[in-house]
Amino acid sequence: MIINGKLVVSSSPHIRSVESVQSVMTDVLIALFPAALMAVLLFGYRALITMIIAVLTAMLVEAVWLRKRDIFNDGSAAVTGLLLALILPAAVPWWVVVVGSASAIIIGKQVFGGIGYNIFNPALVGRVILVVSWGGHMAGDIWSTPHPFAFGFDVSTVTGATVLASPEKAVTFSLPEMFIGTIAGSMGETSALALLIGGIWLVYKGHIDYRIPGGFMATVFVLGVVFGGGFYGNHLMTGLFHLVAGGVMIAAIFMATDFVTTPVTPGGRLIFGIGCGLITMLIRLWGTLPEGVTFAILLMNALTPIIDNFTIPRQFGGVNNSA
């Protein structure tokens, strides 16, 4: 028996799945592709430029902070950058995107020690900083109105209010329109269709737990039906309206499911999803802000450690005497 090199000794198991942090992040990027594509189709080249700026800034800032040459690294910065871009209006000035993306990476993530340690969803931290800093560019009548499939159209000249800002106006949009995404809003949030396709891909790959988006959407729908006021034809339609209008879809599928900032226990994830839905509707129905998903998720992020601690599952065959 001749063995040239030395053998490796390690603890079992000796085989590992091919999945890595990088491959998971790449899968998320793939899942975001339909939404990104729709954003470009609906909002034109400005959307593409905004996305490129956001992704590049995020990757560069992270590479500089970590002093790494490989700017893609594990891909998490690119995901943060793209997610941030998708929840910005297409008409937003470039420097706002740069500041938002850099804040997302630094204040949202690296300050806490980088990937795996951040408490809050970095993209949402970036967005909320932009909202309080330059509200004028981020809300109200600045939501871009899409000109479907008119690539090359300068979106900055035409803006309109998000449907959530004035529900009375929202009646002029049909649900199919909202589903496809030909309404005013942030560039990546309007097309429920594209987001759902991405979501299905993520569920198929086993990267997201149905409990979070499920709990989130179900709560929004139920509260929309019960308290929505039925302005959109009937109560059932109002529930649907709340699901497809605004940021619920992108939030439920991509933001609330961010691994690092959400509970790891199955029960905790359900609570997390429901909590997000609850706070979102609280803000939408009784608050002064038109949209609440950003704040809802950030608040639930803050509660995640506590939720995790109170939802430790029983082991298989565990007897019911709470320890």
Next chain:
Amino acid sequence: MKAGNVYLQDLSRGIINENPVFRLLLGMCPVLGVTAFFINGLGMGIAATAVLIASNVVISALKNYIPSQVRIPCFIVVIATFVTIIEMVLQAFQPDLYEALGVFVPLIVVNCVILGRAEAFASKKPLLRSLVDGIAVGIGFTLALGILALVREVFGQGTILGPDPDSAIQLFGAGFEPMGLFGQPAGAFIALGLLLGVVNIIFKKFNIK
């Protein structure tokens, strides 16, 4: 010469080595609360310094007459008296500033920096050193407030010496859109957090302990 050394030490300790805000993290409430504008921060710092110096001196002078069991209540009464005086002075001569600082002026009374110095220093050390200590810690406190307020005002308002339009100086032309975050409470937290990081880097670089 030796005596001078002690005072110099007290001075540098109060301002740098044991800066109440950057190193000891005491008296943080006004640091966060009134630093949206440089003037306010400075005003708050000076008001607190005045109380600090006065209370340090008085407590040091009275230290032998105060029974140790009730020393804390006594200190508090002394401090509260000076705070009341400062509040009245501000109200009379600087009504704008008084308005801007709001409830944080009477709250100087519970500022841990002041009580902390009274308990840890003035009640044990001679009068002159207590005076120097009061001045040093006061400068340290004012310095920290000033730096934070400057950062917040420059980024959050794009001005310096605001909010009064007569005195405010626009730093970056009309095209500048200030970063509203720094005007917000959240911005105060984040700015101070990052500032602490920067201060730590500086201290590490110069090996100050």
Next chain:
Amino acid sequence: MQIIYAIIALGLLGLLFGLLLSMAARIFAVKVDPRVDRVKELLPGANCGACGYAGCVNFAEAYVEGRTSANGCIPAGKETSKAIAAILGQEVTESEPVIATVFCIGDNTKAADRFIYDGIEDCAVAGRFNDGFKACRYGCLGLGNCVRACPFDAVKMGSHGLPVVDQEACTGCGLCVNACPRNLIKTLPRSDQGHLVLCSSQDRGKSVSRACSVGCIACKACIKACPQEAIEMDDKLAVIDLDKCDDCGECVAACPPGTIHPRSAVPKKLGEEKEFAENAASAG
């Protein structure tokens, strides 16, 4: 009138609170030994655990209750120990300042590996896999348990896979001694005097030389060479009695693998280990 009202109001308030507090103090009285506080104030407050208690407060309590001695706090130093002892009116038994020394110089250029270990970076854990990946089952695995144990950042991992003790930073607390699963670190009196056999292997000479080029092969050449008769065999390892050693250096010349070194040559801070390793290689 105003002033009188003010005085009356404050006076009454003071009286009321004074009464309340004194009542509460009597009802809820808890006896706290004031000496504990005084000891606590003297301690360095690093909560390093070198004394064996959870923190400085616990040490203070234990000391006042007589469960430990004043020099139990090693980082405190002589001055502080004396001051602590003064609180209980005790005399300190003088404790000599000590320093941690690593008794293995089989770095990754001189000691062979048997296999590649892949797993948690912890000497104790790695050592459980087939006696550790090093060919020498007494040698330093270099995964840094001692480095992590040191509360003073005095132990650092050198460039050749062996820990280096920073002599300036080391307080001699002995936490690294306990952290090393192979017992390779010992505390010695702080001094540059004397020579050391920098090996801990109890294996037979043949297997030692197969595993490591600088290990003690128990050839006893140093014993014969030593004019002071300061060297003895502890089973299969030569040991120098530091009290007898007079730094003549005969043993260094006699030692075939070059295991013996004067204490002055031992790396004193990170960076010096490279030169030491080169010298040791040329000697061996």
Next chain:
Amino acid sequence: MLMAKVFFKGGIHPEYQKDNTSTLAIVKMPLPQKVVVPMQQHIGAPCELLAEVEKIEKGVEVKTGQKLGDNKGFVSAPVHSPVSGKVVDVGLYSHPLGLKINAVTIESDGRDEWDDSIKPAGDLQSLSADDIRKTVREAGIVGLGGATFPAHVKLSPPEEKPIDVVIINGAECEPYLTADHRVMLEKSEDILFGLKAMIKALGAVEGIIGVENNKPDALQIMERLVAEEENIRVCSLPTKYPQGAEKMLIYVTTGRTVPAGSLPLEVGVVNHNVGTAVAISEAIREGKPLIERVLTVTGAGVNEPANVQVRLGTLATDVLDFCGGLKESTLKLIIGGPMMGLSQPEPDVPVIKGTSGILALTDEDVYLAESSPCIRCAKCVSVCPMQLMPTSIAQAAEHGDYKRAEKLYAMDCFECGCCSYICPSKIPLVQWIRIGKAEIMKRNNK
């Protein structure tokens, strides 16, 4: 044929890599020149050398099947000489566990003369339950699936815990391994006989043979065989790792949940590996003690993968030589399967009772990347068959918070390896949990 009624939560679908060897019939390896018989090949008290062997020390002649060591303790099993020949050494020798353990080295004389004591125990009808237990014990039979728990202990439940179901574990959920599969195809009658003996020894009502549905031929053969048996059935199990784990197998075949921290007999079930059933059958029908077993030699590093029947004590080196030797690209040598097996620093270790395979992995299969921080994806939580939180337990262990690890049910982990397998950050979760378990055990014993 029974179908699984319920599914256990969690589990993984690794690449099974069984095609290489699943179609290869078992080959008998010629007698090795030298065998090394460790005194501990089972869970429980280690064997002591028998007096007559010890007396003669080196140089004594032994016969095949002659008892070499035993222990009076109940939870223990004797070891026998796998060959006839001369004892050349008694002393510490490398053991697959990574320790040195007392062992007897025997040089084979090549004649394979059997000891006089080897004779059939009689037919099943005439044997009492006690006779069966005694035969099983004397034959040194232990769980051949890898756990190596003495078989006679499992056949002796306490009075107050009657057993009604005996499950034969033919799941073989570990990737790469096909030895059990081949045994089911080639020694199915022995399995049935062994099962019947166990049912009789336990006074059980029902026997179930559980086989994963990725082995349709084995399912078919077993099904045909038990067609006439009233109380024995074959159960087709979904293919998922760790389907063969005791608690999972019992849950899936019977729907019964073994309470945490208890043994299967708590729910009236005993289960045994197919290999164990064969060994019991051989012990009763031929009087043959456990001196050989079937194992799979496979992996990209092996030149000629095979299912081999070898005498216990044969060195892995010799078995590998028999299989064409190792390729130079071999990076990892594993005794057992890839999920729960033990990696070896050198091939100089003997085959023992629990050795179900010898696996040589090359650099293509061995993952040597450093781990990165946990991204809290909770994939480990969803794959854990015990429904634990591996990442939290590992984190607690890493930070020395063993109390928290215990609160998170660290002690219920049976180290199947699903969490480490799935972890995208490549954190050695099982290793951390193992450290935590050891520390908790140490504390609780104090």
Next chain:
Amino acid sequence: MERLLTIIFVYILVENFVLHRFFGICPFLGVSRKMETAIGMSMAVVFVMTMATLVTWLLYSFVLVPYNLEYLQIVTFILVIASLVQLVETTLRKISPTLYQGLGIFLPLITTNCAIMAVALLAVREEFTFVEAVVFGLAASIGFSLALVIMAGIRERLELAEIPDVLQGPAVTLITAGILSLAFLGFGGMFTL
């Protein structure tokens, strides 16, 4: 009734004492390291703060105002609070020594917890009625506790994080508080007095 409910929600969620008004930052930074002590501190603060508002309001309305002694406000308030805290301290030391140990030096620090002084001052400044003032004290203290407990949960997790050296401790806690404060902005305008 509606006004009382509004006061509760406003001072817990919108005008949170820690996250929006910057009162009680010292204990917020100091005792949020562990959940256990955070809860203990919270309970102490809820008790002291509600009591303090009650007592100071009565004192102000029935002693200081009738005799035109408003200028003694600061002195009397701080005295009341200091005594109350001392009372809690002596009680706690006897009843739960473990809790007392955990809270350590921060119990005396409640005296200088400006949240308590602030609640007393604000109750007077906002011209609340007696019931409103007590409810206000309760709501403010619950708001303080909420922030403290959330922060404790987060910091227990941050213990395990590899935070850059220079940001460890108060720096990262402040930044976390900042983001938390941003998140609470979502409730802005939901309830107004």
